[in-house]
Amino acid sequence: MNSTSANLSGILDRILNTAADNLRFAKILVQLGLDPNNITYDALFNRLLEILLxxxxxxxxxxxxxxxxxxxxxLTHTMVPLRVANMVGCTCFAAFGALSGDIKTFLLYLLLLPINGLRLHQMLNLVRKARAATAGDMSMEWLKPFMTTRKYRKGEILFKKDDPAQDMLLTVTGQFLVKEIGVAVPPGRLMGELGFLSPDNRRTATIECTEDGQVLTITYEKLLEIYFQNPQFGYYFLVLTSQRLLENIARLETIVAENKAAERAAAAARTN
Incomplete structure (x- = not known):
């Protein structure tokens, strides 16, 4: 065992001596406080250990x-752990800047802390609201910080069936109408979410503004960004949109049942 260690040490010493013949490497050794003409593995190791200590x-x-x-x-794949790790790292680097007297490092990482804290708060609030939505609260308040405002006047068409879909809308004020089925869309309801899930991103219905109002919009690109940043949010968003789809199906089934009942009543009246 000692013979093997001695051979290894000798090989490393020869490698270092050969490298020391190079002028650039010699300068590095001088800066480390070593003699390029008398360099050994043990001397290099001990010097590096001294510098470390x-x-x-x-x-x-x-x-x-x-x-x-x-x-x-x-190495983090999801957004919440990434923000937490970033905040801890920024705190440590700010402390390093303060203790070492490096004001630039201190101010840089000190300013990054509230930015990461704000984004973490938004993401946690988004996930919490999305989870609450699946439990029965269908409010979309949690998406508002990521949306932009758009206004419509009575008679304007927001989009038509089979139009290319690029964004999702949340009604804030006013009244809107799904023309194909005659269903009113009051404030606080989502529109255009199915276009986000459809393979060809096409509108599934025509929406008309029946009373001056305001909507909030978010692009599908932003939704995808939020989805991939937090898979948990993505799961709850899919559950939420599935509930919306089931509501639409139930509404259509009711309309179909009412039409069939009306047809039977009309047929019975003609028979009598």
């Missing part, structure tokens, strides 16, 4: 922990 300070420990959490953000 000399730099074990509280500031550098914060920098090391911050680097670990920064790497963790690169």
């Amino acid at each position: 000399a730099n074990i300070t509280l500031a550098n420990m914060f920098a090391l922990v911050g680097a670990v959490f920064f790497v963790a953000t690169l």
